[in-house]
Amino acid sequence: MALDRQTIMRDDFPSNRRGYDPAAVDAHLDRIADEFDELRRRAAVPAPLSAQAGDQVKAIVEAAEHGAQEIRDAAHAEAREHVARVTAAADRLRERIEQMERDMTQLVIDLREGAERLRGDLDELQAGTDELSDVRDEEPPQAAAPEPELELAPEPEPEPEPPAVPADGPAPKQGDSAAARIVALDMALSGKPREDTDHYLAENYDVPDRAALLDEVYAAAGG
Numbered sequence: 001m002a003l004d005r006q007t008i009m010r011d012d013f014p015s016n017r018r019g020y021d022p023a024a025v026d027a028h029l030d031r032i033a034d035e036f037d038e039l040r041r042r043a044a045v046p047a048p049l050s051a052q053a054g055d056q057v058k059a060i061v062e063a064a065e066h067g068a069q070e071i072r073d074a075a076h077a078e079a080r081e082h083v084a085r086v087t088a089a090a091d092r093l094r095e096r097i098e099q100m101e102r103d104m105t106q107l108v109i110d111l112r113e114g115a116e117r118l119r120g121d122l123d124e125l126q127a128g129t130d131e132l133s134d135v136r137d138e139e140p141p142q143a144a145a146p147e148p149e150l151e152l153a154p155e156p157e158p159e160p161e162p163p164a165v166p167a168d169g170p171a172p173k174q175g176d177s178a179a180a181r182i183v184a185l186d187m188a189l190s191g192k193p194r195e196d197t198d199h200y201l202a203e204n205y206d207v208p209d210r211a212a213l214l215d216e217v218y219a220a221a222g223g
Contacts (some may be wrong), residue, residue: 198210
């Protein structure tokens, strides 16, 4: 017997002169009571293990899917953050490389101009030396005038000679910063330590800011 509202509220019982037939009503109520007893009995019986296991497996699968989604979201966020960091680092590296290229270009220009000035000075010096040599070659030898006879006087005592300058002493200082830069770059590229180059420039060149020049030269030489 199906238990629903229409079944419980039925009113099509047989009737007699005094109303519904009591026997039919009692039989209907007995069937309703039997249905309720059956429902209570089924509710009291625990669900089979297969049904319980199915519910547990379903809960586990749902939790695993939820955890996997959280892991994917976290991985995507971390990947985006990592890509952003790498991109920023690449931008900074590109800017540094571009700045180094500009510095190297300017250094090459300065060195070329300094080398050209130095070459011009050397050419002028060579031309002056050649001209002086030509003038000396063209001058006729002059006859030596007879020396008058002089009375011999007692020879004076020899004066003490000044101390000799060592042959390897420091050369006169030069004021050309471009020449100092060229010499320093050559020493740096030859593997000379910065201290040796600094000492050499201090002895041979008059450079206003020797430390800055050495920083620039050794940075260009990769040292």
